Amino acid sequence: MRSGYLKESTFWSHGFLLETCMGQQAITTMQHDYDVYEDRCPTRLVLDRVADKWAVLILDRLQDGPVRFNHIRRAIKGISQKVLSQTLKKLERDGLISRAVFATVPVTVEYALTPLGRTLTETVSTLVHWAERNMDAVLAAQRSYDEGRVAVETPGPSTAPLRAEMAPRVGFEPTTK
Amino acid sequence: MRSGYLKESTFWSHGFLLETCMGQQAITTMQHDYDVYEDRCPTRLVLDRVADKWAVLILDRLQDGPVRFNHIRRAIKGISQKVLSQTLKKLERDGLISRAVFATVPVTVEYALTPLGRTLTETVSTLVHWAERNMDAVLAAQRSYDEGRVAVETPGPSTAPLRAEMAPRVGFEPTTK
DNA sequence: ATCATCTAGTTTCCAAACGAAACCAATGGA
DNA sequence: TCCATTGGTTTCGTTTGGAAACTAGATGAT
Numbered sequence: 001m002r003s004g005y006l007k008e009s010t011f012w013s014h015g016f017l018l019e020t021c022m023g024q025q026a027i028t029t030m031q032h033d034y035d036v037y038e039d040r041c042p043t044r045l046v047l048d049r050v051a052d053k054w055a056v057l058i059l060d061r062l063q064d065g066p067v068r069f070n071h072i073r074r075a076i077k078g079i080s081q082k083v084l085s086q087t088l089k090k091l092e093r094d095g096l097i098s099r100a101v102f103a104t105v106p107v108t109v110e111y112a113l114t115p116l117g118r119t120l121t122e123t124v125s126t127l128v129h130w131a132e133r134n135m136d137a138v139l140a141a142q143r144s145y146d147e148g149r150v151a152v153e154t155p156g157p158s159t160a161p162l163r164a165e166m167a168p169r170v171g172f173e174p175t176t177k
Numbered sequence: 178m179r180s181g182y183l184k185e186s187t188f189w190s191h192g193f194l195l196e197t198c199m200g201q202q203a204i205t206t207m208q209h210d211y212d213v214y215e216d217r218c219p220t221r222l223v224l225d226r227v228a229d230k231w232a233v234l235i236l237d238r239l240q241d242g243p244v245r246f247n248h249i250r251r252a253i254k255g256i257s258q259k260v261l262s263q264t265l266k267k268l269e270r271d272g273l274i275s276r277a278v279f280a281t282v283p284v285t286v287e288y289a290l291t292p293l294g295r296t297l298t299e300t301v302s303t304l305v306h307w308a309e310r311n312m313d314a315v316l317a318a319q320r321s322y323d324e325g326r327v328a329v330e331t332p333g334p335s336t337a338p339l340r341a342e343m344a345p346r347v348g349f350e351p352t353t354k
Numbered sequence: 355a356t357c358a359t360c361t362a363g364t365t366t367c368c369a370a371a372c373g374a375a376a377c378c379a380a381t382g383g384a
Numbered sequence: 385t386c387c388a389t390t391g392g393t394t395t396c397g398t399t400t401g402g403a404a405a406c407t408a409g410a411t412g413a414t
Contacts, residue, residue, distance in 0.1 A: 069362055073362095
């Protein structure tokens, strides 16, 4: 699955990038000159993992300590076992969470944040809380969009959208390239 | 697509929740007692929108002011027109960005953050920068996972995981499978 | 002895989404 | 007329998502 990227290992070899994704930088002695806006940059894969609905919910849930598999499943209502299993495996592979198996009566598997994963929890938590705090605003915007198509602030799209930042419409070069 | 949720409109009616998702709270005079851990909670939809690779890249790109369609497309290398168009439309519907059409020589369409969307940019930017900053650590974790299966930091996952929720295990040992 | 239950997953299968490329419409210039 | 630009939509094959069923090991109940 990731092999499609790994085939291009001449581009991205073990954390050191060669040509693209940082352009004019020197090759040696670099640490994190990745550019997530560049295609085939490994940061895209991380972003794909981290910018995921289930992943952020899982990471948020693990904030208060290790949690068992079925515990997470019951906490995040609606998640399927398959998706939970897959997401946990990916997060573990990326070093964000750890997996510990205990030979208890029925087997116990605990998932916990790694130090690396813990550096993300604040952002993740903010994201989750943002959704809860701004839910009403989003719902209002959706209603406004669906009925009437007239935005809250703009009277009409093409009529005369004299936005503050767009004042000099005449002689305005679209800053192409 | 969203009709599956809207069919349950007795549950979620216009921003006010009735039974689930807040349980023992009063129905009237509530503002944001949403629970993203509850299934069929509208916050799940917002999280689905916001916790998306392309959406965070777009929001991050719009931080410095309005950007045209093809400008975004060229900036976020690898994004397809279809996905860009779809994501922009969804973000606009949710009130995170605005769309302004100008009747210029070739038509100009500018996308910009709304005040609501601007409240997310810091978190989004953090997420993107996290990916760039911790890329090497993730790559190292992936290698460690793929070859050997032994975690970098933990020889045995949580040597003494005596957590409150865990039943007292007799002679437990983290069998790393 | 067999059934039921708990654990933590995997497998199956179908629908939904993704993504690359082609296509569309409007307009102006060579 | 042909081409280039704008901002999209459509098509179609591949990939992913998700609900439900199934696996498997150990234990307790009937």
